[in-house]
Amino acid sequence: MHIAILTFQGFNELDSLVALGVLNRIKKPDWRVTLCCPQVTSMNGVTVHTQSSLDEARSADAVLIGSGIQTRDVVANPELMVRIALDPTKQLIGAQCSGTLILAKLGLLVKIPACTDLTSKPWVQEAGAKVLNQPFFAQGNSATAGGGMAAPYLAAWIIARTEGIEAAAAALYYVGPVGEKDAYVSQALGNIVKYLP
Amino acid sequence: MHIAILTFQGFNELDSLVALGVLNRIKKPDWRVTLCCPQVTSMNGVTVHTQSSLDEARSADAVLIGSGIQTRDVVANPELMVRIALDPTKQLIGAQCSGTLILAKLGLLVKIPACTDLTSKPWVQEAGAKVLNQPFFAQGNSATAGGGMAAPYLAAWIIARTEGIEAAAAALYYVGPVGEKDAYVSQALGNIVKYLP
Numbered sequence A, B: 001m002h003i004a005i006l007t008f009q010g011f012n013e014l015d016s017l018v019a020l021g022v023l024n025r026i027k028k029p030d031w032r033v034t035l036c037c038p039q040v041t042s043m044n045g046v047t048v049h050t051q052s053s054l055d056e057a058r059s060a061d062a063v064l065i066g067s068g069i070q071t072r073d074v075v076a077n078p079e080l081m082v083r084i085a086l087d088p089t090k091q092l093i094g095a096q097c098s099g100t101l102i103l104a105k106l107g108l109l110v111k112i113p114a115c116t117d118l119t120s121k122p123w124v125q126e127a128g129a130k131v132l133n134q135p136f137f138a139q140g141n142s143a144t145a146g147g148g149m150a151a152p153y154l155a156a157w158i159i160a161r162t163e164g165i166e167a168a169a170a171a172l173y174y175v176g177p178v179g180e181k182d183a184y185v186s187q188a189l190g191n192i193v194k195y196l197p
Helices: A013-023 A054-059 A071-075 A078-083 A099-105 A121-126 A148-163 A165-175 A181-195 B013-023 B071-075 B078-083 B099-105 B121-126 B148-163 B165-175 B181-195
Strands: A002-006 A032-036 A062-065 A092-096 A136-139 A142-145 B002-006 B032-036 B062-065 B092-096 B136-139 B142-145
Touching: A002 A013, A002 A054, A013 A032, A013 A148, A013 A165, A013 B013, A032 A054, A062 A099, A062 A148, A071 A078, A071 A099, A092 A099, A092 A148, A099 A121, A099 A142, A136 A148, A136 A181, A142 A148, A148 A165, A148 A181, A148 B148, A148 B165, A165 A181, A165 B148, B002 B013, B013 B032, B013 B148, B013 B165, B062 B099, B062 B148, B071 B078, B071 B099, B092 B099, B092 B148, B099 B121, B099 B142, B136 B148, B136 B181, B142 B148, B148 B165, B148 B181, B165 B181
Parallel strands: A002 A032, A002 A062, A062 A092, A092 A142, B002 B032, B002 B062, B062 B092, B092 B142
Antiparallel strands: A136 A142, B136 B142
């Protein structure tokens, strides 16, 4: 099980790295979560090393697209966009905040409403997607989230789809604030269970 | 205003980078937030570049200590510990999860109860600190938090102490999940306002 988290120059630390942290709560030998990118620097100057290449995302079991301040440059780059070849019939696909714009531009949100952040909302709408005023939505193998702190919802959805709801609950419990863990898990799962098959 | 986020080998991405993301919501020329470390690799294999040196933390206006899976190695290293010279009479000091163990070992939690994660709790208690079953606590210039998703509380406390409660609320609103933003801000501020001067 390889989960590639697409992370571009100017990325938002919260989306890519919170998802990565939550997903790594699954401790299985074949469970691999990677930042998928060249070496990139975040919107706040944090430089991270790549763990997988963009081409590896084609064969990943799941792909998450993080957000960032340069996503409009990504979608305006045909050479880069053609390398992001995702297949929702074979892969779980998630996107967050401006990452949702990439899904929309790839034509993967034609019949599926989507979540994104308030800044990206007009761009996602302009790309033809219907934007929902909620933190998480999934249909079939595709999911989107809006707002940095919705990153655990997206990660928990992938865990729930692959390892089951109890594994998702355990991962959320681990990252929840002390003293608020039960309420946190309940809130998070409440956002995703209705979209599970 | 320099806020140094102490980040050691084996660090937890959530604590250091969520705090960094929230703190960078303040857009002022003299507002500087840095990952303070040598080049380090996280508990899940993410390598990040340093933005400031440990010695710069001595003169930082605020210092946050993140957590990680090797914190017990940090506190067992006298040469490293002596370089972490913090002064709560001059600096705002925060720690999260196993980072609280470092504060305890530095003797900064002798008269102050503290928050930490469930795994680190026995080590923090063994180091002489009283551990609370809540996500956040502050007294004077020192604050601690427990659970990865309590990282925004610690960041918001620093913003509230330096830029005011409205700036803290705005930063929390930005990172809150879409459709849950008001509830998120209310929940987070509810944890910190009672500890503001």
